[in-house]
Amino acid sequence: EKVGLKPIGGYKMHNWDFMWAAATMEGNSEIAFRAAKFFHEQNSNDMRLIYSQVRFGKWDDLLATIDGRAFTDPYRIALAYGKAIAYARKGDLKAAQSQYSDLLDLMKDSSRTVYKIERDVAAGEIAAARGDYTAAVRSLESAKDEEDSMGHAELAGWHQPVRQVIGKVLIDAGRFADAEKAYRENLEVDPENGWSLIGLAQALQGQGKTADATRVMARFHLAWQYADVQLTASEM
Numbered sequence: 001e002k003v004g005l006k007p008i009g010g011y012k013m014h015n016w017d018f019m020w021a022a023a024t025m026e027g028n029s030e031i032a033f034r035a036a037k038f039f040h041e042q043n044s045n046d047m048r049l050i051y052s053q054v055r056f057g058k059w060d061d062l063l064a065t066i067d068g069r070a071f072t073d074p075y076r077i078a079l080a081y082g083k084a085i086a087y088a089r090k091g092d093l094k095a096a097q098s099q100y101s102d103l104l105d106l107m108k109d110s111s112r113t114v115y116k117i118e119r120d121v122a123a124g125e126i127a128a129a130r131g132d133y134t135a136a137v138r139s140l141e142s143a144k145d146e147e148d149s150m151g152h153a154e155l156a157g158w159h160q161p162v163r164q165v166i167g168k169v170l171i172d173a174g175r176f177a178d179a180e181k182a183y184r185e186n187l188e189v190d191p192e193n194g195w196s197l198i199g200l201a202q203a204l205q206g207q208g209k210t211a212d213a214t215r216v217m218a219r220f221h222l223a224w225q226y227a228d229v230q231l232t233a234s235e236m
Contacts, residue, residue, distance in 0.1 A: 013042075020048055021155050025193050027227025029056045045075040050082045051159040056229060057236030059086040074114075077106045081118035088122075088129040096126050116146045117158055121165060133173035140166045152189070161186045164234040167199040171233070176206030183234070194223040199234030 016035055023032035032055070036048040053062040062082050071079075080103035087096035100122050107115040120143035127136035143162045150157035163186040170179035183200040190196065197220035204213040224231065 013039075017155060020052075021159075024052065024055050024159070025190065025195075027194055027224055027229050027231060029227075029229050032056070045072045047075060047078040048159075050075075050078045054082050054085055055160055055236070057089070059089055062086045063090075073106055073110075077103055077115055077118060080106060081122045084122040085125045088126045091129065093126065093129060096122075096129065100126060113146050113150055114158065117143045117162070119143075120146065121162060124165065124169065128169045128172065133169060133175075136169045137166065137173070140169060160235070161190060161196070164195050164199060167196070167203065168234045171199065171202055171206065174206070176203045179203035180207070192219060192223050194220050194227065194231060195234045197223055198231050202233070 016038060020032055020035035020039070023029075023035060029052070032052050033049075036046075036052040039046040040049045050062065050065070052058075053065075062079075063086050065079060065083075067076055067079050067083075080099050084096045084099035084103060087093070087099060100119075103119060103122060107119060120139045124136045124139035124143065127133070127139060140162060144166060147158050147162045163182040167179045167182040167186075170176070170182060180200060180203040183196045183203060186196045187193065187200070197216055201213045201216040201220060204210075204216060229236070
């Protein structure tokens with residue numbers, strides 16, 4: 001069923017936030033982007049559109065986004081984080097490092113937890129793109145610790161569980177048992193989410209646990225039944 005985006009009666013922003021978070025978790029990019037654009041129309045500095053582009057791998061759209069000085073620092077930091085990852089994924093490591101430097105410059109006078117997560121995830125993605133998995137895991141572990149320090153709330157304080165990113169890097173590094181641990185930890189917090197289930201299946205397959213991987217993939221297909229994107233890893 002299509003969900004309209006104009007608030008009706010007592011429909012509160014809180015509910016839109018839940019819709020956006022649920023859609024991103026279940027892989028429904030259409031609803032996620034429609035909700036994110038709704039928030040952006042209410043407040044041009046809202047970060048959900050950037051976070052949605054990162055989540056669903058819309059790298060060209062992200063790189064086309066203008067970073068104007070009329071925007072607030074939280075938005076500009078989020079955009080630098082997103083663009084650093086986008087450039088890294090597209091193989092332009094020089095541009096990725098430039099965006100990362102901009103991020104560091106923007107956040108130099110702040111110690112907000114979300115900024116630290118953006119900094120360390122971006123650093124991890126750049127290191128992974130270089131093939132330096134040791135440095136990538138080190139940065140992502142720092143981001144994971146920062147995410148954990150936020151505690152648990154009705155909605156997560158960070159848009160993409162860092163353990164899903166760590167798991168993908170660990171798989172790329174051939175550290176399948178460590179990847180399995182990361183995914184299982186995330187599934188304890190976000191039960192039966194498709195992103196971690198497909199990563200767990202790959203981590204199990206990498207260890208030769210074929211029967212276990214097959215069972216997890218069956219769970220993934222159930223979790224991903226409302227998705228409109230194909231998933232081949234725990235991040236796009």
